[in-house]
Amino acid sequence: MNDTIDLLKSHRSIRKFKDQALPDGLLAEILGAGQSAATSSFLQGATVIRVSKPESRAQLAAFAGNQPYVEKAAEFLVFCADVRRAGNCCVKYEKAFAGDYTEHFIIATVDAALMAQNTVVAAEAAGLGICYIGGLRNNPRQVSDLLQLPTGVYPVFGLCLGYPDQDPEVKPRLPLSVIVKEEVYDDSQDAAEIDAYDDRIREYYRMRTGGGHGVCWSEQVATLLSEKSRPHMRGFLAEQGFGMK
Amino acid sequence: MNDTIDLLKSHRSIRKFKDQALPDGLLAEILGAGQSAATSSFLQGATVIRVSKPESRAQLAAFAGNQPYVEKAAEFLVFCADVRRAGNCCVKYEKAFAGDYTEHFIIATVDAALMAQNTVVAAEAAGLGICYIGGLRNNPRQVSDLLQLPTGVYPVFGLCLGYPDQDPEVKPRLPLSVIVKEEVYDDSQDAAEIDAYDDRIREYYRMRTGGGHGVCWSEQVATLLSEKSRPHMRGFLAEQGFGMK
Numbered sequence: 182m183n184d185t186i187d188l189l190k191s192h193r194s195i196r197k198f199k200d201q202a203l204p205d206g207l208l209a210e211i212l213g214a215g216q217s218a219a220t221s222s223f224l225q226g227a228t229v230i231r232v233s234k235p236e237s238r239a240q241l242a243a244f245a246g247n248q249p250y251v252e253k254a255a256e257f258l259v260f261c262a263d264v265r266r267a268g269n270c271c272v273k274y275e276k277a278f279a280g281d282y283t284e285h286f287i288i289a290t291v292d293a294a295l296m297a298q299n300t301v302v303a304a305e306a307a308g309l310g311i312c313y314i315g316g317l318r319n320n321p322r323q324v325s326d327l328l329q330l331p332t333g334v335y336p337v338f339g340l341c342l343g344y345p346d347q348d349p350e351v352k353p354r355l356p357l358s359v360i361v362k363e364e365v366y367d368d369s370q371d372a373a374e375i376d377a378y379d380d381r382i383r384e385y386y387r388m389r390t391g392g393g394h395g396v397c398w399s400e401q402v403a404t405l406l407s408e409k410s411r412p413h414m415r416g417f418l419a420e421q422g423f424g425m426k
Numbered sequence: 427m428n429d430t431i432d433l434l435k436s437h438r439s440i441r442k443f444k445d446q447a448l449p450d451g452l453l454a455e456i457l458g459a460g461q462s463a464a465t466s467s468f469l470q471g472a473t474v475i476r477v478s479k480p481e482s483r484a485q486l487a488a489f490a491g492n493q494p495y496v497e498k499a500a501e502f503l504v505f506c507a508d509v510r511r512a513g514n515c516c517v518k519y520e521k522a523f524a525g526d527y528t529e530h531f532i533i534a535t536v537d538a539a540l541m542a543q544n545t546v547v548a549a550e551a552a553g554l555g556i557c558y559i560g561g562l563r564n565n566p567r568q569v570s571d572l573l574q575l576p577t578g579v580y581p582v583f584g585l586c587l588g589y590p591d592q593d594p595e596v597k598p599r600l601p602l603s604v605i606v607k608e609e610v611y612d613d614s615q616d617a618a619e620i621d622a623y624d625d626r627i628r629e630y631y632r633m634r635t636g637g638g639h640g641v642c643w644s645e646q647v648a649t650l651l652s653e654k655s656r657p658h659m660r661g662f663l664a665e666q667g668f669g670m671k
Contacts, residue, residue, distance in 0.1 A: 329611050
């Protein structure tokens with residue numbers, strides 16, 4: 182249909198990278214493209230920390246649950262939601278800061294996500310591979326201390342970037358009819374489609390691992406939503422100034 | 427540098443659309459590309475409601491604070507964060523649902539944002555213009571009732587899509603040096619760059635409005651962060667099953 186759409190549809194996470202740096206200027210080009218994404222209420226509420234020091238990378242890899250590609254990728258970026266920068270403007274205009282509503286948390290988090298996804302598309306268009314690292318939220322306090330994140334800033338996720346040294350298959354997604362609904366939310370017809378999709382995912386894992394753990398999408402997400410998930414996040418966010426009022 | 431990167435850098439919101447439908451198949455193509463974005467923990471936690479009925483569009487336009495392009499765009503999509511679909515899988519595997527942690531809220535919200543931004547890139551690659559509609563969060567209860575969103579699903583934002591009937595300038599973003607930091611968060615050198623940027627934004631508004639309201643970025647965001655911002659969101663989200671534990 183279109184080169185860009187083909188590019189988007191060929192996305193898969195890369196977890197093995199060549200030992201090859203980006204050429205001069207490419208990272209700034211990619212991040213500039215990232216920054217061109219829309220921003221809620223013109224907040225520009227994303228801040229990116231580029232981490233290059235090997236000792237910092239090693240610590241982040243450990244904080245994320247021992248993900249070695251955090252150390253080995255050519256570039257590692259931490260995308261943060263940031264209401265501090267705008268909060269400083271309150272001081273400038275002698276207004277009292279009230280940026281601790283749930284809404285502020287949403288707009289800054291969405292801003293970080295939109296900028297990150299544009300960065301990803303730009304990176305992939307330039308021949309790079311990427312992997313999001315949500316695992317930074319395993320230890321957000323340690324990550325924040327290492328990166329000296331002040332009040333009003335939190336690490337949403339990390340992003341590995343580099344030249345791919347593997348060529349994994351695209352992971353199948355749920356059928357579009359399950360994801361996109363007409364006029365109203367109606368999932369009454371989804372069960373059979375999800376069952377068929379589960380079979381595809383079992384097959385995908387079987388192909389990829391040469392044996393397969395037999396787990397399907399439904400079972401994976403059932404586990405995800407039946408366990409406490411990073412229960413420290415609420416307290417951590419409050420400490421960082423995201424009061425969720 | 428690259429057609430896709432040029433495309434990303436040329437983004438601007440479109441608020442005036444031609445009265446022209448999308449050709450058959452294009453919306454599915456765009457949404458399929460959107461769905462190819464990464465998804466946290468493989469949750470696939472985004473659901474999109476496509477709203478076509480004129481009376482529903484008129485209501486959504488009003489809920490969003492009287493934004494007429496919500497009615498007039500060829501397509502209007504509501505991107506929702508969804509833990510219900512995965513929650514149903516807990517039932518299937520006889521696990522108790524515990525998907526009401528802040529972390530679940532983050533992963534589903536980020537999933538919706540990543541899918542939306544990929545959808546936007548695909549749409550713009552196909553010659554369409556877009557406008558995000560965060561204003562749906564002005565009246566999230568009314569929006570959710572209209573779209574019959576069940577517990578575990580909330581509307582993050584809307585998205586207008588259509589053929590542009592205007593050609594606005596790209597809105598300048600903060601200097602990359604303000605947004606991207608090396609190794610640690612350090613904004614001690616940003617004030618002068620932000621002042622210079624504020625001058626650019628004043629000029630941008632002056633050019634665009636042929637007179638200009640004289641407001642700059644700093645002043646806009648100072649106002650945003652000094653006022654209560656959608657204080658109903660917290661209670662609304664709790665009602666929708668996002669307990670923020």
